[in-house]
Amino acid sequence: MKYLILLILLQVDIEEKIKNAPDKGYEIGVAIGTYLPFVVLVIIAYVMFNRFKNRKDLD
Template identity: 50%
Template sequence: MKSLLFLVQAANLEDKLKNAPDDSYQIGLIIGSFVPFIALVAIAYWMYYAAKKRENNP
């Protein structure tokens, strides 16, 4: 199911990149597609850091 959803999202991104009016739109589209991933990585790191800190501080 997840792989199917990923393929659908990738196809939409490719279509948008093909029909982009200029380079700045393409750059914004690529950055916008990575922002959710970067946000999730940052939240995961913050949770790991908080748990590690709590473990070392009895």
């Protein structure tokens, strides 16, 4: 339940930002800034998963 509230509070209207963008460079920046944090979190989770999995195999 608390995650749902957090998700609602953190929603950003990307379409509105892109519609009001002054140029294409701003649109690209909005897209990168929106998706990059999620990509970084997925990569960190993948690396951590592999490290813990491999450490378990060594014991």
